[in-house]
Amino acid sequence: MAPGFDYLIVGAGFAGSVLAERLASVRNRRVLIIDRRAHLGGNAFDAYDEHGVLVHRYGPHIFHTNSERVFAYLSRFTAWRPYQHRVRTLVDGRLLPFPINLDTINELYGLSLSSLELEQFFAERAEAREVVATAEDAVVTKVGRELFEKFFRGYTRKQWGREPSELDASVTARVPVRLNRDDRYFTDTYQGVPKEGYTRLFERLLAHPNIKVMLQTDFCEVKGLIPYKHLVYTGPIDSFFGFSLGRLPYRSLRFHQEVLDTPEQGLVQPVATINTPNDTPYTRATEMRQLTGQKHHKSVVIFEEPQAEGDPYYPIPCPDNQALYEAYRQLARERKDVTFAGRLASYRYYNMDQVVAQALKLADTLPDV
Incomplete structure (x- = not known):
């Protein structure tokens, strides 16, 4: 040879x-x-920490796809733990469903709108744009200025280090606005995390x-x-x-980790990820065991703080x-x-x-x- x-x-x-x-x-x-x-594994690398908790070292990685080919291919190298990701956003002192849906608006404003009434609610607040070119445009043309300020502007500025008006519309267009009560972050056909972790998947690959x-x-x-x-x-x-x-x-991330005791294998957060768009230097906090399903007496929460320097992520x-x-x-x-x-x-x-x-x-x- x-x-x-x-x-x-x-x-x-x-x-x-x-x-x-x-x-x-x-x-x-x-x-x-x-x-x-x-x-x-690149940024999908995971490993057990000193307490034996499986942690996604570079932030939460939830696999989701509508591609049967992609899912079938990866399934040759891993079994899956079915997992539907849910997020709450801390706005005005309350943890509200995100992406914005019917429950988000009703809880935020103390209303009892129906789906049809919510559509009208958004239409009355939406701002017209001839061209939807920026991340700001993509939101205000759907839900208006107030919701943009509460849910999107601060998070986007922290995540990208720029004003939403300077970024491409794709940044916020990725996040849907729903007229129903579906509080899943993703709606893809296939969703989950590798049953034995991402690192084991890569070892088999x-x-x-x-x-x-x-x-x-x-x-x-x-x-x-x-x-x-x-x-x-x-x-x-x-x-x-x-x-x-x-x-x-590129934007990079700095991670801060908290290890907490959880008697009787309980959980720390009501959902896996909590976004903080406004009042903290970090953008989100994710409880690892909610993703992995691991049973353990300790729980690890990962806080993500975007920054300009460091390994390139985004x-x-x-x-x-x-x-x-x-x-x-x-x-x-x-x-x-x-x-x-x-x-x-x-x-x-x-x-x-x-x-x-x-x-x-x-x-x-x-x-x-």
């Missing part, structure tokens, strides 16, 4: 791991996957004998040292090109950033020896299922070597 690998994949998150598994098992190719972190894994390895450290035929890069696209056109802004969707990304994308098109994949390389706010779908599609179209 020729020395080296057929494919070098940078990044052991969903994009890189799914591609590695497909290339190894379907094409029978030799794959080396590397990651600068000391673990698999990468267990093929054609796949070799190197952790705590930066791409810059092995570039030019390990022979390979084609590169798949899932890191930040601006980093790959040495920031030659300037840095693409591409910031606004026109100036998109223009810079398009310039990098043109450079990427000229590199026939490299394929770019995943949230950071695509500078898109993808959900996990969207990343998996992209990787499955790429696995069918990647140049053979």
